[in-house]
Amino acid sequence: MLIESLKSFLDKGQVLSGMELKDRYHHIWKMEESLQAVALVMPRNTEELSKIMKTCYAHGQKVVIHGGLTNLVGGTETHKDELVISMEKMNKIQSVDLMSRTMTVEAGLILQDIQEQAKVHDLLFPLNFGAKGTAQIGGIISTNAGGLRVLRYGVTRHQILGLEVVTADGQIISSMKKIIKDNSAYDIKQLFIGSEGTLGIVSRAVLKLSSLPKSRVSAFVGFNEYAKVVDFLKFMDGGLAGTLSGFELIWQESFIAMTSPPALVKAPLGHDYRYYVLVESMGSKQERDQALMQDLLEEALEKKLILDGTIAQSQADLDWFWTIREDVHVLVSQCNNDQHFDISLPINLIGDTLEKIVVELKLMEEVEKVFVFGHVADGNIHLIIGKRVQSDALIHRINEIIYAPLKDIGGSVSAEHGIGLHKKAYLHYCRSEAEISMMRMIKKTMDPKNLLNRGKVVDG
Amino acid sequence: MLIESLKSFLDKGQVLSGMELKDRYHHIWKMEESLQAVALVMPRNTEELSKIMKTCYAHGQKVVIHGGLTNLVGGTETHKDELVISMEKMNKIQSVDLMSRTMTVEAGLILQDIQEQAKVHDLLFPLNFGAKGTAQIGGIISTNAGGLRVLRYGVTRHQILGLEVVTADGQIISSMKKIIKDNSAYDIKQLFIGSEGTLGIVSRAVLKLSSLPKSRVSAFVGFNEYAKVVDFLKFMDGGLAGTLSGFELIWQESFIAMTSPPALVKAPLGHDYRYYVLVESMGSKQERDQALMQDLLEEALEKKLILDGTIAQSQADLDWFWTIREDVHVLVSQCNNDQHFDISLPINLIGDTLEKIVVELKLMEEVEKVFVFGHVADGNIHLIIGKRVQSDALIHRINEIIYAPLKDIGGSVSAEHGIGLHKKAYLHYCRSEAEISMMRMIKKTMDPKNLLNRGKVVDG
Numbered sequence: 001m002l003i004e005s006l007k008s009f010l011d012k013g014q015v016l017s018g019m020e021l022k023d024r025y026h027h028i029w030k031m032e033e034s035l036q037a038v039a040l041v042m043p044r045n046t047e048e049l050s051k052i053m054k055t056c057y058a059h060g061q062k063v064v065i066h067g068g069l070t071n072l073v074g075g076t077e078t079h080k081d082e083l084v085i086s087m088e089k090m091n092k093i094q095s096v097d098l099m100s101r102t103m104t105v106e107a108g109l110i111l112q113d114i115q116e117q118a119k120v121h122d123l124l125f126p127l128n129f130g131a132k133g134t135a136q137i138g139g140i141i142s143t144n145a146g147g148l149r150v151l152r153y154g155v156t157r158h159q160i161l162g163l164e165v166v167t168a169d170g171q172i173i174s175s176m177k178k179i180i181k182d183n184s185a186y187d188i189k190q191l192f193i194g195s196e197g198t199l200g201i202v203s204r205a206v207l208k209l210s211s212l213p214k215s216r217v218s219a220f221v222g223f224n225e226y227a228k229v230v231d232f233l234k235f236m237d238g239g240l241a242g243t244l245s246g247f248e249l250i251w252q253e254s255f256i257a258m259t260s261p262p263a264l265v266k267a268p269l270g271h272d273y274r275y276y277v278l279v280e281s282m283g284s285k286q287e288r289d290q291a292l293m294q295d296l297l298e299e300a301l302e303k304k305l306i307l308d309g310t311i312a313q314s315q316a317d318l319d320w321f322w323t324i325r326e327d328v329h330v331l332v333s334q335c336n337n338d339q340h341f342d343i344s345l346p347i348n349l350i351g352d353t354l355e356k357i358v359v360e361l362k363l364m365e366e367v368e369k370v371f372v373f374g375h376v377a378d379g380n381i382h383l384i385i386g387k388r389v390q391s392d393a394l395i396h397r398i399n400e401i402i403y404a405p406l407k408d409i410g411g412s413v414s415a416e417h418g419i420g421l422h423k424k425a426y427l428h429y430c431r432s433e434a435e436i437s438m439m440r441m442i443k444k445t446m447d448p449k450n451l452l453n454r455g456k457v458v459d460g
Numbered sequence: 461m462l463i464e465s466l467k468s469f470l471d472k473g474q475v476l477s478g479m480e481l482k483d484r485y486h487h488i489w490k491m492e493e494s495l496q497a498v499a500l501v502m503p504r505n506t507e508e509l510s511k512i513m514k515t516c517y518a519h520g521q522k523v524v525i526h527g528g529l530t531n532l533v534g535g536t537e538t539h540k541d542e543l544v545i546s547m548e549k550m551n552k553i554q555s556v557d558l559m560s561r562t563m564t565v566e567a568g569l570i571l572q573d574i575q576e577q578a579k580v581h582d583l584l585f586p587l588n589f590g591a592k593g594t595a596q597i598g599g600i601i602s603t604n605a606g607g608l609r610v611l612r613y614g615v616t617r618h619q620i621l622g623l624e625v626v627t628a629d630g631q632i633i634s635s636m637k638k639i640i641k642d643n644s645a646y647d648i649k650q651l652f653i654g655s656e657g658t659l660g661i662v663s664r665a666v667l668k669l670s671s672l673p674k675s676r677v678s679a680f681v682g683f684n685e686y687a688k689v690v691d692f693l694k695f696m697d698g699g700l701a702g703t704l705s706g707f708e709l710i711w712q713e714s715f716i717a718m719t720s721p722p723a724l725v726k727a728p729l730g731h732d733y734r735y736y737v738l739v740e741s742m743g744s745k746q747e748r749d750q751a752l753m754q755d756l757l758e759e760a761l762e763k764k765l766i767l768d769g770t771i772a773q774s775q776a777d778l779d780w781f782w783t784i785r786e787d788v789h790v791l792v793s794q795c796n797n798d799q800h801f802d803i804s805l806p807i808n809l810i811g812d813t814l815e816k817i818v819v820e821l822k823l824m825e826e827v828e829k830v831f832v833f834g835h836v837a838d839g840n841i842h843l844i845i846g847k848r849v850q851s852d853a854l855i856h857r858i859n860e861i862i863y864a865p866l867k868d869i870g871g872s873v874s875a876e877h878g879i880g881l882h883k884k885a886y887l888h889y890c891r892s893e894a895e896i897s898m899m900r901m902i903k904k905t906m907d908p909k910n911l912l913n914r915g916k917v918v919d920g
Contacts, residue, residue: 099808100806178806180610180838180840183603183877185891186659190647199646211697241674242703283702344639344641345639347560411639415643417643419644434633435648439645458645
């Protein structure tokens, strides 16, 4: 009866169910199981999405919203009694405003398409991360994604000027403004950004674009002490003044794996440093900005902040340097039963905390590999762990080793990817009971029938 | 009985009532009336604030929170049946973390004290505006204040890493983290930032600090066409890369008033341009950055983007240039019955929209002066209007002239100052009914007895 109702206003090709779901869609990104769901519907515009939610609300039908399915925390896992709303047909750029420097987009648009379209107009959409060819902007907004340029441009929250959402009962809450400052009462959109589709469904957005930098300079540098990494960050942030756009830290074991076979790229610096930083500036004149980077690295060498450094001299070098950092798949391919982490902690405590964690993990017989790297200027560290065996108990034990220390130091179990299903049990390591009960109160207010991504993030 | 309860845990000097309120406190900033209130209490810490709210909740006592009282929208107006909570005794810096580059502060701390303390540590707290010597950080957070450097560093929302609030029923919701990225479930603090004390009372915060720029270069330039202002903004944003930190637009009539007696400063450019821009870069090396500004202005002159320009050559020049822009009092002093505006609109539409508004205002017999200036790169324009007479009907008529055109172009009746009492009737020009009813639902959920700043912003 629900499906009949949906088919009354959607075309045949927009509603898939039963055998039509087989092979079409994977349950979770990269996994081989077929999608199990009541049906999958694909709205073509906000009005259809609103009608779908009105129908679901009337039927008490639970829904899961599917974007690019790249969240990695089980945020889009679907049960067979849930309806999937896939945003893939809402994938249009509605306008680019060159004067206001904004782009108006539908939620199903893929990040890379946004980046490329901005570039055509000599503008930059600064969000950038590995899954850019798959991740959809609606999901990116719903998880407040971060990535490689947060240091300079901020997280997703800072790129969203206007937002339109559809609520659990099918209302359209639209505020598609292009303005940068708006203190006219509560900034409702902030509630939907980062709440992983549990409070409303993002349908459209107005994105803020930035000037397209005309120069890009990158360098790899080596350290043996973590404290020097922090000193170097402060030194470069001051010296590059506003043009610093990347500061990525790679631990030795990861660096070796990223630059040795089977990895296809070689190392731009020797393998004998404990820490490697890939630092990047984006400015307006290549020659001048390259000279500034050179001057600063020489000064840093003299001051003994860094032990060695090498600057990319060509576009080929830039591609080489960034492939090392971005091709995380090289690490994953060396891990059996890989387990991924995306934690946040105060920058000054990263060195010691991670050292203790790695030592503890390496003492475990089950653990084969521990790769550590991250956006250190944002306090955001990623770990990829390879294990000889796999079990729920082992996953939990490793989670505890990594998440428990975050409580006392004011860290977070999720810097970028969100909570979804997989991190829900560990939320108490970074949120107080008072906070979690306020979240539940908000969930109950916004989604009284608990229809949107039920059971994810917090209980309704 | 309420006052007895409050006195049971507060010292005598922390509770003022009756004649003690006389002369001590003004009703609204700069106004001469005495404060009318049930009492005024001054908590010394979060626990006392929590106890005060528990007491008020039990008694159903309405409260108004007083910070520096500089909001200008009636956000702190108090009725005689309300209790005032003044944050002035919670004015301590609790810590400065030089590695994480954060400052942990109490809500009653004054902005200028924060700026100065950051500078001592070679760091920058980038928020800056005219009322910095009076405005308290709790109020700044509650109104999501903007100011002169939003272009580069963002609004208040972007400077807040951790926040602690006390809710209507006296609960302490504390998340005093120093981390930059935290996607662990709903980002609750976003609800309290900019909600003008109607959802909770900010008690403490962790502020993000930035590198203290080592150079500052400012220039005044002149234009006769608004479109060229926008082209010049794009040109400078690209050319200065990440170092552009200010781009203030002043309309001719304002510029003349700001640089002619009774103003104490003279004009750095002739009085014959229709628009003046004060552009600023903050970088790392004075000489190099000054040369870059010089090169860019010369190029802009050649390209006919600008008609004339002059660069500050000394600290005295910098002070001179910025006094022109910051000393808004010079304009106010030339206005009888002054009426202030703080609107936001898409950057491309500012020239035409403001021209129409000014023409319409000038046709009014009651209007003597119309001063226009603003943070044009943020789309944020201020107007100060002087009138021969004063009446509520006239205030409303002028409000309508300025606010009504914002509806169709996606503007805002408040870019920076908030809604308070004075703009509540005009909120519908920038928020839909669906948005306002969602705001009311949130207010009801967070403050079920409608005790916090009742009647301000939205109805509970």
